[in-house]
Amino acid sequence: MQLQHFVNGKMLGGENLFEIVNPSTAETITHAPLASPDVVDAAVRAARGASATWGDQTPGYRAAALLELAQAVENDLGHLLDLEVANAGLPITPYADDLAWGVDVIRYTAGAARVVEAPAAGEYISGCTSMVRREPLGVVCCIAPWNDPLLLALTKLAPALATGNTVVLKPAPNTPMTAVRLAELAADILPPGVLNVVLGGQPTGEALLEHPGIDAVAFTGSVDTGKRIAEMAARTLKKTVLELGGKSPVVVFADSNMERIAETISGLGFYSAGQNCIAATRVLVEESARDELVQHLTKRAQALIVGDARSPETTLGPLISARQRENVEGFLNRREPHVEIVTGGGRPAGLTGFFLEPTIVTGLREGDEMAREEIFGPVQTVETFRDEDEVVRRANANRFGLGASVWTHDGARGLRVARGIKAGSVWVNTHAAVATELPFGGFKASGYGREFGASLDEFTGTKHVGISLEE
Template sequence: MVPTTLQNFIGNSFVDARGTGTIELVSPVTGLVTAISPVSGEADVDAAVSAAAEAFRSWRDTTPAVRQSLLLKFADAIEDNSRNLAEIQSRETGQIISLIESEECGVGADQIRFFAGTARTLGGLAGGEYMDGFSSMVRREPVGVVAQVTPWNYPLMMALWKIGPALAAGNTVVLKPSDTTPSSTLELARLLGGILPPGVVNIVLGDASTGEKLVAHPDVRMVSITGSVAAGRAVGGSAGANLKRSHLELGGKAPVLVFADADLPAAAEGIAQAGLFNAGQDCTAATRVIVERSVHDRFVELLVEEAVKLRPGQPDDDDAFYGALNNAAHLEKVLSVIRNLPDHATVVTGGHRIGDTGFYVQPTVVTGLRQTDDAIRREIFGPVITVQPFTGTDEAIRMGNDVDYGLASSVWTKDHATAERCSRELDFGCVWINCHIPLVAEMPHGGFRDSGYGKDLSLYSVEEYTRIKHVMTAH
């Protein structure tokens, strides 16, 4: 099969990039090149931003009802094309096609419908007389052209999390998808081209250099990225230097606190699924388990029993739980972590690549690690779950908070007071109790510390894409 050559999407048209570089997109399943993607240069970025800036002049004045109607059409288009979107994405991610359909297309369509509703429900202070002789009102306005950068672990869903709230608030968008997984985002753009006015959503392809040019463009007024901590620091620094608003959703190292009174079989099942879903390539994954010492060994046995059930498989294998790792470099990174575990660590199950073709890794459970070990402190982003013991709630909370990240966490206990205390003291943007990883459109998703700032999902995410103006009138 001859690899296809991808194009940028600017002003509702697919156009060849003017940049000279290219990227080979490699299937994580076969290792073969599936497409050639351009590395967009300054002229390409400028064309996309100019199209978005021109479209913003009229898009910002559309009524909330119009924006809602168009977003609802977009949600319908996602559902109607879910199989095609999933198959396109799976060629570049190696994910299970049926899981993309259910967890990104189906859920994503629901999230877009939620954002459609928020276009008509943004609020603020009531207008009134707060000073004698004067009346005040608050205007909530769109920011302008928004630059957005999405990762490779959930390409379709992350694009929807970015595009939905930005459009609902009246902004226009230039989005750069990950250099290894752009095609499902381009297919979303094709769908949007039949719904939105030209220039409202634009897609530029490329690598980190393209993203840097987009973030630094003088006509971009806000930057939103989901990615690594290093990428977030670079984007935040560039945005700050130019006084642009930034929204950073970065990595995670979720603590999973399991107390002795928890339903251990249910906890093991839920944690195994939440740790291995999408091959552990999830910044909220339940991969750092901290379990009460008195039940540590029993819990490890239960966790291993559940983990080995969740085997990886080919994209069309509906009985498989997860697919391949995204790319060869990431496969090597995950395997390197396992190979370089300290002598005091024990790989209880897994720990190896599966086969010579495709980027597959066994479900892996590791015990014996110490709080200072890199495998505890740094994001592995693979199907690797670590288990550490604790004694007492104070130690559990201290160990849970003792990383640089602050995105997500969970607590497994039957004791309400313990759950309440942990939810208050864990320094993470989300605390799940007796569950881990479910998300709903109505609730915010975002972290603290090195996990960044700002919220995806919920009304809070739409508010991030607005600015507040006070208008005061003398009587």
């Protein structure tokens, strides 16, 4: 059964079907229609038509609807997990907790939107009482990525809806299945037009960006696509929230426990086959500890179980597509002569999907391609450094600034290095410690705007209302 768009509270079929593929098997699961300009226009018009009524509802009313949606998602997690595993190739055992996180995102934003803060009303101007209102922006276009489809859709649409906006969601073209299921769950909970889902690729996204009925855009994805979105949104001055690529440096000093570090960063480096914007895949280790850490990382990588994402035993699933696997292989094939593949680098035998062996690469030098660019695959690179000043400089020596971690028993040094690294999140003696209540976003080419804890501010605008006290 083919997928459908969801517009104004109803499922809507379409033409120009494209294949949806299971990356574990390379087999076609279903088909989805490419949204025509008419379908995009209908979705935006539906969102625009529902905007005033939804925005005028009390925060408590909207929160109650979102809490009901959160419960519906929680009740359906088993089905949603099966869809996500088949569609995105995310291993079923480790991914279950990540998917459940989406429920928490809905519940948190539903409650937090009831207590949005603004400056206290007062007489900041003589003879005039001023108050500051926070109001919804209008219609928000949410564009979700393929590497964590449902969670990263919810981090955008939940705060947008909670603050009184209506939404047109466009999932990634190759991973739309959980977005459509979310729409089915929302159909009996949210009023028609409040949440709309349109399917398709670049033409659909560009039609949304060019539509005058869209007021803001929230996007997670690559730097190049983010730049294109920012360029197109700027033509009509649409507000944009962009969470883009990362190249998270993992800075390891020699006074640390190498075995413990390897255990943590191996799991966080190869989770989702390295297709994660804060994956622990770029390791900078103090020279004297290099051999010990590489030994532990290699052991961990070789112990990973590569296989079908639907198997509970699998710890490393496939890449999302044949094209993505070829992109990762390209990095390995283009490596500089001094760069060594310690383990992995090939395609595992006997598997028909888009798999690549877990790979450890050493010998990288400053400026090497794999030290600069986001690989987005199951490849962990290792560089060495001599002192604190050098590692801070090298950690910052690329265009990204999303996440980073520092590992040391010296607390003062940990704080100094964390302060010196230009990234939206820096963790000391841990990695990827992200919580719903805390802001998440990047510096430099990793984008701008914040999700999770700071997302409510992104989807509201401030209005100063001044009232004269004179009769």
